[in-house]
Amino acid sequence: MTPEEKKRRKFIQQISGLGVLGLATVGGILGGPYLKAADLRLRPPGAIPEDEFIGLCIKCGQCLQVCPYDTIKLEDIDGKAGVGMAYIEPRERGCYLCKAFPCILACPSGALDHEHDSIEFVHMGIAIIHNPDACLAKIGEPVPDSAINRIYDHTKVLTDEEYESHKVTIRSDDPEKVELHKTLLKKLEQHRGEKICTICADMCPFHPDNSLAIGMINIKDGRMLPEIREACNGCGACVELCPTDVIKVIPRKSYSDIYSRKEV
Structure with a gap:
């Protein structure tokens, strides 16, 4: 095992006691290839390109908290993408394109682009x-x-x-x-x-x-x-x-x- 592999294993062992939130944090740090869903998820309005979204989404749930229609979900432990990552399952609840786009405004990391908070920029x-x-x-x-x-x-x-x-x-x-x-x-x-x-x-x-x-x-x-x-x-x-x-x-x-x- 290389020194880098040992360092990575030790890091994962250190956060393993943090449960779902710990795993979500690791997801944000370790990045894209480890967390990609087998099928591409529908992301909330304003989501930046998928690889960048996976790297920047910090799984904080702020977009979910402010969504008026309860549209946004967070990936759970059984999901194929990173635990806590925001997505939409449209058959269960579609997005109703709130004029103020509170989900975009609430995102603290830039995973939902604050410059794309109006209807002409929303391309999900x-x-x-x-x-x-x-x-x-x-x-x-x-x-x-x-x-x-x-x-x-x-x-x-x-x-x-x-x-x-x-x-x-x-x-x-x-x-x-x-x-x-x-x-x-x-x-x-x-x-x-x-x-x-x-x-x-x-x-x-x-x-x-x-x-x-x-x-x-x-x-x-x-x-x-x-x-x-x-x-x-x-x-x-x-x-x-x-x-x-x-x-x-x-x-x-x-x-x-x-x-x-x-x-x-």
Whole structure:
């Protein structure tokens, strides 16, 4: 064993008693190759290039703490990336592109670039239609109650009664975070039982004009299908909200990567 290897082993032994936080710290120090996920994770808005992100993310959880929609997760001990590293699992909760981007502003290390805290700079990835034959708008089936109820299960700020009834009321004394969640659910409720599902296009949070990111196109006999457009920044909201898992996000890719070079 070389002196450098002995030094590294001694260092790891010294921090092994620190548990998850110790392992997360080692991740930040030892760097990228040891911590890369087998599948590229979707990172929060403002994330710098992946290798640099892995080196700079200090696993502090500040982005998670300030996320109004509880979108951001931290890798756990069983994950394939560094323990405590920030990521998004869009099928469980997409990013709703808060106008102030508090996650970026809260990042103390530069893993989320403070210069990229506005919508024109947020490029998390690109959505693609990967399962078109399951699209309700294409096959002509209405939106089932289960599709709406599933999103209630993703929402952590409701009362037991609201969870059980699948009905929310915005109150004057609701904290801002609660109001945001309820506003999302009330908008989604408008699609309950809808004969032609347009949830992905109508609920896209890209601002100020979500039609630049996604829209519905007619295909045949009144049937429709989502179309991903150039402004899509891969926030994953459509992935979460889609009743039948028709859309997925490819992290770190752009519209030109997917649609010009035919990469999927």
